[in-house]
Amino acid sequence: MSILELKNTTKTFGDTIAAHEVSFHIEKGEIFGFIGPNGAGKSTTIRMIIGALTPDSGEIFVDDQPISKDPHYKNKLTYVPGDVNLWGNLTGDEVINFFMKTRGYTNTDRKDELIEKFRLDPKKKCKAYSKGNRQKVALISAFLSNADLLIFDEPTTGLDPLMERSFHEEVIRAKNEGKSILLSSHILSEVEKLADRIAIIRDGQIIETGQLADLRHITRIEYVVQAKGDLETLKSLPFVHEFTQDHDSTHILVDNDKAPEFLEALHPLQPMQLETRPPRLEDIFMRYYEDRSDQS
Amino acid sequence: MKQFFGIVLRDVRFRILMWIIGISALTLIVPPAFANLYGEAADREVLKETLANPAMVAMVGPVPEGTYTIAVMFSHEMLVFMAIVHGLFGVMIANAVSRKMEDQGLLEYVSSTGITRSNIFGTQLLIGILMNIALGAVIFTGLVVMDIESFGLEGSMLYALGTALFGLLFYMVTLVLAQLLPSSDWSFGIALSLLLLFYLGRAITDVVNTDYSVIFPYHWLSRIEPFGVNDFVWLSPFLIIAVFAWLAWFLFAKRDLDDAYITLDFKNKTRRIGSYPRLQLTGMKVLITSWLAGMLLIGLSYGSIFGELDTFINENQFLAQAMESESGMDPILQFLSTLMMVTAVVGIIPALMVSARILREEKSERLEMLVSADISRGRMLLTHGIFGVVTGALGLVLAVIGMYAASIGVEDIGVTIGEYMLTALNYTAAVVLFTGLSMLLIGISKKLHTLIWVYYLYSFFVNYLGLIIGLDDAWRIVTPFHFLAEMPAEEMDWIAWAAITAIGIALGIAGAALFKQRDIG
Numbered sequence: 001m002s003i004l005e006l007k008n009t010t011k012t013f014g015d016t017i018a019a020h021e022v023s024f025h026i027e028k029g030e031i032f033g034f035i036g037p038n039g040a041g042k043s044t045t046i047r048m049i050i051g052a053l054t055p056d057s058g059e060i061f062v063d064d065q066p067i068s069k070d071p072h073y074k075n076k077l078t079y080v081p082g083d084v085n086l087w088g089n090l091t092g093d094e095v096i097n098f099f100m101k102t103r104g105y106t107n108t109d110r111k112d113e114l115i116e117k118f119r120l121d122p123k124k125k126c127k128a129y130s131k132g133n134r135q136k137v138a139l140i141s142a143f144l145s146n147a148d149l150l151i152f153d154e155p156t157t158g159l160d161p162l163m164e165r166s167f168h169e170e171v172i173r174a175k176n177e178g179k180s181i182l183l184s185s186h187i188l189s190e191v192e193k194l195a196d197r198i199a200i201i202r203d204g205q206i207i208e209t210g211q212l213a214d215l216r217h218i219t220r221i222e223y224v225v226q227a228k229g230d231l232e233t234l235k236s237l238p239f240v241h242e243f244t245q246d247h248d249s250t251h252i253l254v255d256n257d258k259a260p261e262f263l264e265a266l267h268p269l270q271p272m273q274l275e276t277r278p279p280r281l282e283d284i285f286m287r288y289y290e291d292r293s294d295q296s
Numbered sequence: 297m298k299q300f301f302g303i304v305l306r307d308v309r310f311r312i313l314m315w316i317i318g319i320s321a322l323t324l325i326v327p328p329a330f331a332n333l334y335g336e337a338a339d340r341e342v343l344k345e346t347l348a349n350p351a352m353v354a355m356v357g358p359v360p361e362g363t364y365t366i367a368v369m370f371s372h373e374m375l376v377f378m379a380i381v382h383g384l385f386g387v388m389i390a391n392a393v394s395r396k397m398e399d400q401g402l403l404e405y406v407s408s409t410g411i412t413r414s415n416i417f418g419t420q421l422l423i424g425i426l427m428n429i430a431l432g433a434v435i436f437t438g439l440v441v442m443d444i445e446s447f448g449l450e451g452s453m454l455y456a457l458g459t460a461l462f463g464l465l466f467y468m469v470t471l472v473l474a475q476l477l478p479s480s481d482w483s484f485g486i487a488l489s490l491l492l493l494f495y496l497g498r499a500i501t502d503v504v505n506t507d508y509s510v511i512f513p514y515h516w517l518s519r520i521e522p523f524g525v526n527d528f529v530w531l532s533p534f535l536i537i538a539v540f541a542w543l544a545w546f547l548f549a550k551r552d553l554d555d556a557y558i559t560l561d562f563k564n565k566t567r568r569i570g571s572y573p574r575l576q577l578t579g580m581k582v583l584i585t586s587w588l589a590g591m592l593l594i595g596l597s598y599g600s601i602f603g604e605l606d607t608f609i610n611e612n613q614f615l616a617q618a619m620e621s622e623s624g625m626d627p628i629l630q631f632l633s634t635l636m637m638v639t640a641v642v643g644i645i646p647a648l649m650v651s652a653r654i655l656r657e658e659k660s661e662r663l664e665m666l667v668s669a670d671i672s673r674g675r676m677l678l679t680h681g682i683f684g685v686v687t688g689a690l691g692l693v694l695a696v697i698g699m700y701a702a703s704i705g706v707e708d709i710g711v712t713i714g715e716y717m718l719t720a721l722n723y724t725a726a727v728v729l730f731t732g733l734s735m736l737l738i739g740i741s742k743k744l745h746t747l748i749w750v751y752y753l754y755s756f757f758v759n760y761l762g763l764i765i766g767l768d769d770a771w772r773i774v775t776p777f778h779f780l781a782e783m784p785a786e787e788m789d790w791i792a793w794a795a796i797t798a799i800g801i802a803l804g805i806a807g808a809a810l811f812k813q814r815d816i817g
Contacts, residue, residue, distance in 0.1 A: 047664065047817060050664060050667060050668040051667055051668070052663075052664045052667055052668075052815065052816045052817050053815045053816075053817070054813070054815060072670060074667070074668060074669070074670035075670045077668065078668065078669070079664070079665065079668035081661060081664060081665060083661065084665075085660040085661055085662050086662070087575070087578075087579055087662070089578070089579060090567075090569065090575075090578065090579075091566060093566050094566055094567055094569055097566070097568065097569065097570070098569045098570065098575060099669060101568075101569075101570030101571070102570065102571065102572070102669055102670075102671060103669055103670070123566075127479075138665070151668075
């Protein structure tokens with residue numbers, strides 16, 4: 001059963017196509033990663049889901065109901081924007097209370113727990129908050145809600161690593177309570193840690209959807225190697241892609257699913273130091289383009 | 297300094313240009329119009345007589361002695377009023393390049409790149425001086441080039457210089473306030489209040505005794521009497537600008553960025569804000585209360601000159617009889633109705649500001665959060681519309697209460713408190729219409745909303761000019777004031793009232809319906 005489904009939703013602003021026939025769905029109890037570079041159409045898509053924008057064509061379903069037919073579908077979701085702006089003259093506490101009151105939830109113990117966990121000073125006026133603190137206010141309000149679908153747009157950009165971890169814990173807790181999460185980000189590693197499935201968007205179009213494990217074929221791992229033997233011999237192998245040398249080490253991009261073959265080939269060259277770097281979003285895009293130009 | 301000046305100027309130059317074009321256009325369309333309408337000296341003398349009544353003196357200042365040439369007429373009727381606009385120009389730009397930049401963290405940021413406090417202040421000072429010189433130059437050149445009879449070089453120079461200095465004075469006052477107060481909202485609010493309070497203060501003292509008026513900068517302009525006496529001496533009080541400039545610098549150099557000399561930190565306990573209307577009411581508390589206080593003050597100041605009106609009419613029995621035989625109405629009621637209409641036009645402003653507050657939610661992207669929390673957009677806009685109308689109506693009620701209270705000792709005004717209230721109700725129709733139109737424009741697009749201010753300015757000017765130069769009533773046909781009864785002199789016209797109110801409500805509802813549909817953000 002899917003909590004959210006987008007079918008060919010398109011949105012244009014003048015000449016720019018911000019979202020072109022975007023389709024994906026999110027199962028109940030699933031964390032769904034939505035990744036793409038800045039300006040790829042993530043926020044446009046999310047703003048169509050929350051009803052701020054009306055799609056030019058296509059349909060969005062929440063709980064299998066088209067949202068155009070269900071005026072109150074929004075009480076099933078909660079949303080945290082990427083750049084949270086709050087009412088400068090209200091305190092953090094007042095903002096959280098406002099959202100609790102308007103959405104009708106009352107668990108103040110849980111509120112205190114979250115405020116403690118995110119180390120927010122709730123008595124300060126919002127205009128005195130940093131970006132990260134404003135984000136905390138919105139995140140706390142979202143985690144307090146009993147909505148079935150939590151939507152986060154670039155949620156960790158203003159948070160320090162410690163708070164990022166608290167955020168990840170809360171996302172997992174929400175998932176364990178049976179909620180679904182849409183997590184948009186331009187940082188692959190963050191999504192990788194949490195998401196069950198991902199969709200990759202670029203220039204307004206979804207280019208890949210699926211479980212991250214299934215997408216391994218399109219990712220590459222970067223190996224940074226120092227060896228006694230001549231690494232140049234690896235260059236000709238079919239699964240080795242980029243081969244660059246800086247002063248004392250060699251950077252090699254290798255298809256993710258060909259790691260055993262690569263290590264086997266590397267072994268005779270007596271590696272002294274071996275470091276791997278996780279796949280980056282840019283690499284996925286590079287790979288995607290290569291694949292596409294191969295086909296054409 | 298050069299680089300900083302360059303970047304700040306680039307940031308505000310469009311706004312400055314718009315203000316300069318707007319103000320000089322407003323100023324320069326008047327002399328040819330006057331030359332057209334009042335080419336005959338005899339006509340001007342008649343007009344001069346009617347402008348000597350206290351209601352008009354309160355609005356435009358005391359009537360100058362000597363021949364009432366076209367140029368004298370122009371400077372008399374325009375100077376004090378245009379000074380408000382020049383002052384507003386100064387306040388807006390000064391606030392934008394000082395406290396607002398500081399609030400946005402820009403001053404802190406540029407400070408870190410080695411730009412010193414004196415560079416920053418020097419830039420702020422220079423922009424204020426240059427923009428007012430530019431405006432003065434345009435007006436001076438315009439007046440000279442048009443070469444209309446009686447517009448001498450000296451007078452044109454004094455008119456341009458006087459208004460430019462007035463603008464610079466409020467620019468500097470705002471810079472001082474920017475150091476004293478903790479945010480740009482505060483410095484703007486207080487500067488604007490001073491600008492308007494001085495105008496009202498001058499209105500009272502001009503009627504009662506012009507000797508007291510000298511404490512108000514508006515009166516310095518009246519005293520210059522450009523094109524008449526051309527009294528250069530009255531430029532000298534503007535030397536106080538230098539004091540304010542020094543004070544602003546002194547205060548700026550001595551404080552930390554983001555700090556203020558007057559901190560207004562109310563340590564409130566957590567308020568219970570559980571609905572959108574409550575949320576907005578909390579946010580607009582200062583805006584609404586200060587406007588209501590302002591409306592009461594307008595009422596009190598107009599009410600306080602009714603006594604003078606009475607004396608004036610008793611002393612000018614001939615004029616009074618002439619007016620009465622022409623219109624068949626008690627002249628004092630006529631003046632009262634005139635002031636009432638001016639009050640009503642001003643009373644629309646808070647209603648428009650309150651109704652447009654929803655755009656602030658949209659621009660800051662908070663509206664999306666509210667929408668995602670299942671708060672209905674249509675209801676949000678209706679909330680603003682209702683608050684706008686209530687604020688506007690309350691303002692009118694307070695204004696008439698002020699008038700009534702301040703004129704309670706004047707015997708010849710036979711207007712009861714009930715009639716005053718009915719007058720307030722009458723003009724509430726205009727408030728509803730303007731608010732409804734504002735909502736309709738918000739419903740269509742956030743950019744289009746600026747049109748409501750264009751329409752408002754149009755209505756303001758045709759009514760204002762209609763009063764002082766007897767502009768043809770045809771100009772007012774697209775404003776509600778053409779249709780509404782001019783109370784309390786005329787009888788309440790319930791049909792016009794109901795029709796205008798109904799149109800306003802319909803526009804508002806249509807706006808809310810459209811707002812539900814349109815893309816936001």
